[in-house]
Amino acid sequence: MSWGAGRLDVARVRGLFPALADGFVHADGPAGALLPENVARAVGHALRMPVANRGGVFPASGRAEALVSGARSAVADLVGGVPGGVVLGPNMTTLTYTLARALAKTWRPGDEIVLSRLDHDANIRPWMQVAEEARVLVRWTEVDIETGELPSWQYDELLTSRTRLVALTAASNAIGTRPDVASIAARAHAAGALVYLDAVHAAPHVFLDQTALRADFVAVSAYKWCGPHVGAVVADPALLAQLWPDKLVPSPDRVPERFETGTPPFELFAGVAAAVDHLAGLCGEAGGSRRERLRASMAAVARYEGELFARLTGALWAMPHVHVLGQPEHSTPTVSFTVSRMRPRQVVAELTRRGICAWDGDYYARELFDALGVNEHGGAVRLGLLHYNTAEEVDHLIDSVAALARVR
Numbered sequence: 001m002s003w004g005a006g007r008l009d010v011a012r013v014r015g016l017f018p019a020l021a022d023g024f025v026h027a028d029g030p031a032g033a034l035l036p037e038n039v040a041r042a043v044g045h046a047l048r049m050p051v052a053n054r055g056g057v058f059p060a061s062g063r064a065e066a067l068v069s070g071a072r073s074a075v076a077d078l079v080g081g082v083p084g085g086v087v088l089g090p091n092m093t094t095l096t097y098t099l100a101r102a103l104a105k106t107w108r109p110g111d112e113i114v115l116s117r118l119d120h121d122a123n124i125r126p127w128m129q130v131a132e133e134a135r136v137l138v139r140w141t142e143v144d145i146e147t148g149e150l151p152s153w154q155y156d157e158l159l160t161s162r163t164r165l166v167a168l169t170a171a172s173n174a175i176g177t178r179p180d181v182a183s184i185a186a187r188a189h190a191a192g193a194l195v196y197l198d199a200v201h202a203a204p205h206v207f208l209d210q211t212a213l214r215a216d217f218v219a220v221s222a223y224k225w226c227g228p229h230v231g232a233v234v235a236d237p238a239l240l241a242q243l244w245p246d247k248l249v250p251s252p253d254r255v256p257e258r259f260e261t262g263t264p265p266f267e268l269f270a271g272v273a274a275a276v277d278h279l280a281g282l283c284g285e286a287g288g289s290r291r292e293r294l295r296a297s298m299a300a301v302a303r304y305e306g307e308l309f310a311r312l313t314g315a316l317w318a319m320p321h322v323h324v325l326g327q328p329e330h331s332t333p334t335v336s337f338t339v340s341r342m343r344p345r346q347v348v349a350e351l352t353r354r355g356i357c358a359w360d361g362d363y364y365a366r367e368l369f370d371a372l373g374v375n376e377h378g379g380a381v382r383l384g385l386l387h388y389n390t391a392e393e394v395d396h397l398i399d400s401v402a403a404l405a406r407v408r
């Protein structure tokens, strides 16, 4: 069955989300997406099945094994990697600490790393902390305050023969900016550095292709793309094999298990695979591999969200009492703004009264918001769209933000 020429049928999509019955406009997707029924059902099914720990010879243990490989294959399809390079963990932050500690063991005093001021703190602080311990120099790329862009040319000036790592976001969770990852990664590789890409915010909005992006590590978090709370980092298994994380003696030495501590949430892994199936099925059940269907559906998602977002930001920019942070050329449908003479917390309280879920603060984009100078006033207000948001909801968002001019 096909839903027609790569168009997203939002009425059908909304029918997949029982949580939308609460009647709110969920513009808080960047903090975590709602879950479709197939994900909840997959997790529930796994919880009702006999599932034991991995490594046994009886069927319930085989089921645990199957849930792990199902999640690895799904994440590999999402990112364009191989299942044997998918490290699963509780969330992106925890996995980034694991990888940061493992990578730092290969660094020498006087080596350098390059971080970006655009990033979520989870792709900054772990690197800074291990860099300090390893006596490694941290260099920074800055965001253009007016546009919200992260100009790629800065890397030419910051990369040296001592650079070991470039940590970068594929998209800002605060202002949506999508840096030119492929060109930055090419520069990093030319200098001999590895690239650790935070694709947590980008993943529900763009078709990820690890090879085209040239990222050595790609980090994602399933709860941002309609899955459960599970994180993953994807890398070439041969690269993972060169690294040694802290681990227990009896736990497997093989890759990627070597990076996975303790007993994992097998039932949630069923939800990870179901969430990727959900994304791959957004344009109906057209043929092809799951990866091919993801390519088609993420293109339709990008078109659909792009139209809604243009409508939203066009209206916000025209409001005299609203100050939008940045206007990046390439972005996800995520925008942050402040409202004159209102604290962000007051704004979101007012929006909540109008049935809108919106986030306020710095959403852990601490360096960015410090650079933009908004943290001393309580940060900003964020509206983020996902494939289940509608044009009517966007109109309600616009009307509600416009009405704030009268609330003050």
Ligand SMILES: Cc1ncc(COP(=O)(O)O)c(C=O)c1O
Binding pocket: 030, 031, 090, 091, 092, 093, 094, 120, 122, 123, 169, 171, 172, 173, 198, 200, 201, 220, 221, 231
């Ligand atoms: C861009 C980005 N990176 C990293 C994270 C951290 O992910 P996790 O919650 O899986 O640790 C978030 C969470 O909001 C995020 O938006």
